[in-house]
Amino acid sequence: MPHEARAVIAVKKGAPVEVLPVLVPDPGPGEVLVQIQACGVCPTDLRHRDGAAGEDFPYLLGHEAAGIVEATGPGCGELAPGDYVVLAWRAPCGTCRSCRRGRPWYCFDSRTAQGTPTLLDGTPLTPALGIGAFAEKALVHARQAVKVDPSARPEAAGLIGCGVMAGYGAAVYTGRVGNGDTVAVIGCGGVGNAAIAGAALAGARRVIAVDVDSRKLDAAERFGATDTVNSRWTDAVAAVRTLTGGHGTDVTIDAVGTPETFRQALDMRDLAGVLVQAGIPDRDQHVDLPLHDLFSRGGALKTSWYGDCLPTRDFPVLIDLHLRGKLDLEAFVSETILLDDVEDAFGRLQRGDVLRSVAVL
Known part of the structure; x- marks a missing residue:
């Protein structure tokens, strides 16, 4: 049964985002439902809002996130409800020609969830970068949910899901x-x-x-x-x-x-x-x-491309570096905000006032 959640939606090109109720499907085979705890405001979200990343409106924004696995579909390996995860917008398939050549960081068929979130009226939404994490719940492929040490605060941990890993x-x-x-x-x-x-x-x-x-x-x-x-x-x-x-x-x-x-x-x-x-x-x-x-x-x-990373290898390493005091993820967090504040945070991002605003749910 679909789960109702509040989420940040780019309804049309260049318009301010809106916080609307959406329906997030139950996880199917190889999918997990994640309760989002924190999600960073990334320039890529702004590109989606303004149509620079495509025209598949309406977009469900957000992708730089950490949270707790709430439910799993069949075939999710070791992932289980309660696991603390960071979401990855690229998840190597393991079978494309690049993966078979031993270059999975270039995967040409990255995995995403097949279930489609919708507005309450049934309008399908396009999850930005295959995630859509400016929401209370997100449906992702199991390979997009990477278990990490839960000692790291979600406000900081989620940032390795995009900007920190890319750099x-x-x-x-x-x-x-x-x-x-x-x-x-x-x-x-x-x-x-x-x-x-x-x-x-x-x-x-x-x-x-x-x-x-x-x-x-x-x-x-x-x-x-x-x-x-x-x-x-x-x-x-x-x-x-x-x-x-x-x-x-x-x-x-x-x-x-x-x-x-x-x-x-x-x-x-x-x-x-x-x-x-x-x-x-x-x-x-x-x-x-x-x-x-x-x-x-x-x-x-x-x-x-995404720092030529392998999320399952690299996310835990970056979290460990952070917890050992060698990579200060907290320093990237300029402010914490609510979902309703994302549009204002875009303005601060454009002006260069912040490194990252992080929405806390």
């Missing part, structure tokens, strides 16, 4: 930052600061934070930045090259995703350096580059 993985897995490397991170929001933290944990000797907002640069130092560059007032490429002895960085991570920041990241690299594209560009953005520039500098240009 950390961009540095550690996509960029392969190693001991002694120099790293620049452009954009010091949630993803960028997680990349800074990941680079620091991986042993980078210099981690340079680049942003146009001095408040974000101050925060970046807390996550492990050794140097900061305010690109509103300074030529960021020149500043990074000066800080690296004129050479440029071994790894540069663009956590913004605009043509301007991509070009900056490209030019900040040392010879044979790596550029990691972690920020999500708009569909209509383009970059025009001389092909010889790409060839002559060598190295690699990489797109980071």
